[in-house]
Amino acid sequence: MTDVSREGVVLCGGYSTRFGDGDKALADLAGTPLVRRVADRLATVCDRLVLNCREEQVEGLRTAVEGCDVPVAVATDPVPDRGPAAGIAAGLSAVDSAYAAVVACDMPFVDPAFVAYLFSRADGHDAAVPRPGEWYQTTQAVYRADAMAAACERALNRGEARVVAALDELDDWVTVTEEEVRAHAAPETFENLNTKAEVREAARRFESS
Numbered sequence: 001m002t003d004v005s006r007e008g009v010v011l012c013g014g015y016s017t018r019f020g021d022g023d024k025a026l027a028d029l030a031g032t033p034l035v036r037r038v039a040d041r042l043a044t045v046c047d048r049l050v051l052n053c054r055e056e057q058v059e060g061l062r063t064a065v066e067g068c069d070v071p072v073a074v075a076t077d078p079v080p081d082r083g084p085a086a087g088i089a090a091g092l093s094a095v096d097s098a099y100a101a102v103v104a105c106d107m108p109f110v111d112p113a114f115v116a117y118l119f120s121r122a123d124g125h126d127a128a129v130p131r132p133g134e135w136y137q138t139t140q141a142v143y144r145a146d147a148m149a150a151a152c153e154r155a156l157n158r159g160e161a162r163v164v165a166a167l168d169e170l171d172d173w174v175t176v177t178e179e180e181v182r183a184h185a186a187p188e189t190f191e192n193l194n195t196k197a198e199v200r201e202a203a204r205r206f207e208s209s
């Protein structure tokens, strides 16, 4: 076990069907690959990162995160295309620390200060999961790595690929409420990019900021 206290898992293993040709994680966002935008933000609040992906993505992703400020490991899905819960299980299984932030590769506006807040809310619990509206944001949350990896496996074993089904398998987790999100997060933190048009629009925002 290495001496790291906060890690980040970036989920990259989806097929990005709405994006079309190419790997969404590597999409150019104003000169920087999408996954690198997320990695650079997480690197300001995490000591180590794990990219979770399919085997054929490894080389491209490693190149995209070369020179990142913190060490970056890659954890591949043992079985591809089992959904985000499987990706979370694989990513969290490769984490050394007790807690890890899990963030989707398509959330380039993730607010590092909010991620730090999620770490503080998760402390002593199995997870801190934001609920800014109707839905839980399970792909921008902090989990106790061993508990959530096991919970995802249990959910998958009963045929449930949804991450919220894995939350039912945890003993003790906290909801980060809409009020907390408003107080601690940048409004755009949960924005995710699914299409090429959305990537182009986001690129314009990065260029003008």
Ligand SMILES: Nc1nc2c(ncn2[C@@H]2O[C@H](COP(=O)(O)OP(=O)(O)OP(=O)(O)O)[C@@H](O)[C@H]2O)c(=O)[nH]1
Pocket: 011, 012, 013, 014, 015, 016, 017, 018, 019, 024, 052, 053, 054, 077, 080, 081, 082, 083, 084, 086, 087, 088, 103, 104, 105, 106, 139, 194
């Ligand atoms: N490891 C892994 N990650 C996944 C899988 N499916 C989705 N993800 C990740 O979960 C996050 C949210 O998924 P989506 O927005 O649905 O992404 P996607 O499946 O790549 O895109 P669509 O096919 O357009 O829905 C993204 O970071 C994906 O990379 C999977 O089967 N395995």
